Amino acid sequence: MFIKQLSVFLENNPGTLRAMTELLGKDGIDLLALSIADTQSFGIVRTIIHSGQVDRALNLLKENGYIAKVNHVICAAVPDKPLGLSSLLAVIEKSCLSVEYMYSFLRAAKPGTAHMILRLDDGKKAEEIFEQNGVVMLSQEDVDGM
Amino acid sequence: MSEKKHLIYRPERECMSRDELHAWQSEKLRETVQREYDNVPMYRARMDEKGVKPADIRTVEDIKYLPFMQKTDLRDYYPFDLLACPQSEIVRIQGSSGTTGKPIVSGYTRNDVDVWSEMMARTLTAAGCTKDDKVQVAYGLGLFTGGFGAYQGADRIGAMVVPMSSGNTQRQIMMMKDLGVTLLCCTPSYATYLGETIREMGLVPGKDLKLKAGCFGAEPWTEAMRVHLEELLGIDACDIYGLTEIAGPGVAFSCLEKNGMHINEDQVIAEIIDPATGEPLPYGESGELVFTTITKTGMPMLRYRTHDICSLTDKPCECGRTFARMSRITGRTDDMLIIRGVNVFPSQIETVLVKTQGVAPHYMLIVDRVNNSDTLEVQVEMTEEMFSDTVGHIENVRRYITEQIKSVVGIHAKVTLNAPKSMARSEGKAKRVIDNRKL
Numbered sequence: 001m002f003i004k005q006l007s008v009f010l011e012n013n014p015g016t017l018r019a020m021t022e023l024l025g026k027d028g029i030d031l032l033a034l035s036i037a038d039t040q041s042f043g044i045v046r047t048i049i050h051s052g053q054v055d056r057a058l059n060l061l062k063e064n065g066y067i068a069k070v071n072h073v074i075c076a077a078v079p080d081k082p083l084g085l086s087s088l089l090a091v092i093e094k095s096c097l098s099v100e101y102m103y104s105f106l107r108a109a110k111p112g113t114a115h116m117i118l119r120l121d122d123g124k125k126a127e128e129i130f131e132q133n134g135v136v137m138l139s140q141e142d143v144d145g146m
Numbered sequence: 147m148s149e150k151k152h153l154i155y156r157p158e159r160e161c162m163s164r165d166e167l168h169a170w171q172s173e174k175l176r177e178t179v180q181r182e183y184d185n186v187p188m189y190r191a192r193m194d195e196k197g198v199k200p201a202d203i204r205t206v207e208d209i210k211y212l213p214f215m216q217k218t219d220l221r222d223y224y225p226f227d228l229l230a231c232p233q234s235e236i237v238r239i240q241g242s243s244g245t246t247g248k249p250i251v252s253g254y255t256r257n258d259v260d261v262w263s264e265m266m267a268r269t270l271t272a273a274g275c276t277k278d279d280k281v282q283v284a285y286g287l288g289l290f291t292g293g294f295g296a297y298q299g300a301d302r303i304g305a306m307v308v309p310m311s312s313g314n315t316q317r318q319i320m321m322m323k324d325l326g327v328t329l330l331c332c333t334p335s336y337a338t339y340l341g342e343t344i345r346e347m348g349l350v351p352g353k354d355l356k357l358k359a360g361c362f363g364a365e366p367w368t369e370a371m372r373v374h375l376e377e378l379l380g381i382d383a384c385d386i387y388g389l390t391e392i393a394g395p396g397v398a399f400s401c402l403e404k405n406g407m408h409i410n411e412d413q414v415i416a417e418i419i420d421p422a423t424g425e426p427l428p429y430g431e432s433g434e435l436v437f438t439t440i441t442k443t444g445m446p447m448l449r450y451r452t453h454d455i456c457s458l459t460d461k462p463c464e465c466g467r468t469f470a471r472m473s474r475i476t477g478r479t480d481d482m483l484i485i486r487g488v489n490v491f492p493s494q495i496e497t498v499l500v501k502t503q504g505v506a507p508h509y510m511l512i513v514d515r516v517n518n519s520d521t522l523e524v525q526v527e528m529t530e531e532m533f534s535d536t537v538g539h540i541e542n543v544r545r546y547i548t549e550q551i552k553s554v555v556g557i558h559a560k561v562t563l564n565a566p567k568s569m570a571r572s573e574g575k576a577k578r579v580i581d582n583r584k585l
Binding site: 005007009010011016037039041042044046065066067069071100101119 | 528529530533534535536537538540541562563564565566567568
């Protein structure tokens with residue numbers, strides 16, 4: 001089960017993140033999760049928004065000269081308590097998958113759970129392994145209901 | 147006469163009267179034009195097109211009737227179509243970066259290597275070199291003419307050659323100290339770096355080192371840099387000028403008067419032209435430097451446009467040489483950059499970027515000098531094709547561009563990725579280069 005993620009390229013300069021999030025915010029686009037990958041010269045902003053807003057956000061960004069892309073990531077639910085994440089990571093480790101990046105939702109669909117957004121080197125295989133190991137994954141509908 | 151002791155390698159040539167020189171140049175020019183016309187179809191066609199026959203060229207003054215040659219000719223007739231002799235007569239190939247990724251190469255006959263060696267022997271002698279000297283060659287030894295040129299010149303004089311090639315600063319200094327090197331040949335920026343490292347190591351020039359002079363060239367430098375270098379290393383810093391197409395370093399050199407560079411006029415004829423019209427300009431006026439080789443047999447160059455801007459003077463020099471002097475190069479008529487002694491054309495970088503899939507040819511070159519070493523930053527605008535949600539993917543693209551630039555241009559560039567449309571779009575010719583070096 002995959003959910004949509006929006007990635008945006010930003011130069012590593014003061015004000016670029018504010019300008020980009022303001023552009024989306026003014027159009028009523030709600031950021032449900034956000035992470036920034038930074039390097040010395042550039043950053044990649046990754047964000048999850050309601051799927052009904054994805055096309056609008058993408059067009060808005062492109063019209064304003066940003067480079068943005070939509071891709072698919074897995075969102076796994078883990079218990080919101082100490083060691084809650086490690087059981088998920090153990091599954092990943094055992095199956096020889098590797099995590100390219102991971103971040104979490106700002107809010108939870110259900111109390112007591114935390115939602116981890118993951119990009120793994122082999123998404124298809126990860127989905128199968130998570131299913132076999134009983135890892136709860138959020139669907140796009142779950143996210144849209146947040 | 148000045149109080150300085152001026153050594154001259156071949157006074158009968160270097161101090162010949164201007165009249166004798168004129169007669170010599172005219173005779174050698176006639177021979178070269180005939181040779182070129184008979185052996186190089188491209189140049190023959192160019193002369194025919196202009197309606198010029200070898201018989202029309204009688205004296206040096208007639209040179210203005212000859213068609214020009216350009217760097218692009220060396221690319222278009224790469225590698226051997228400009229040879230005026232059979233390939234079997236060629237004993238050496240040297241090269242430098244061209245305009246589009248392929249190097250340009252020049253073929254030397256035994257005679258040409260001799261001519262070049264003598265020009266470098268004169269250069270080193272003018273800096274005070276004799277057979278008792280020890281010459282450290284810290285120019286790269288390879289296709290680049292710097293290393294072999296300095297080696298051959300010092301060898302011709304009978305000096306002790308220390309062929310270090312470029313880089314490995316600690317080892318350069320160790321050899322300099324242990325062997326008692328007296329003369330250094332390298333780029334002025336590397337000489338400065340060596341000097342500063344020597345000082346940092348606590349070594350004192352004049353006490354721990356025996357250096358007395360240096361012949362520096364292959365990149366533009368200033369009078370202020372010369373003064374700094376002379377103090378830093380306690381030496382006489384002399385200037386060399388040259389280019390692969392004509393021979394290599396030693397085409398012109400400064401004597402200890404350090405007031406312009408004597409052109410080896412018994413081997414080349416120098417002209418200054420108006421770069422826009424191609425019309426010859428008189429001594430003293432600034433314009434584009436044009437060379438005609440008159441003693442080379444492998445790949446003679448007739449009216450080769452250097453794109454370097456300078457002026458000439460035939461006023462007598464205190465050193466006793468009669469050869470005309472050229473001023474420092476004050477600029478270029480094209481967009482060529484010299485970075486760490488390497489010729490770099492923005493079009494080469496553009497070619498790399500265009501070939502890298504998905505990279506828009508919107509780029510900017512930022513050249514600077516940090517710690518006396520030239521730096522090149524290539525800023526590239528990000529495109530959708532290059533973009534990904536993972537850093538690793540984008541870094542791979544960046545690394546690939548860096549490697550391609552290194553392999554095509556020959557130098558390391560720092561590649562940075564910028565936001566789309568972040569670079570100014572100008573009408574007409576875009577400004578692609580920001581050169582922050584204080585030259």
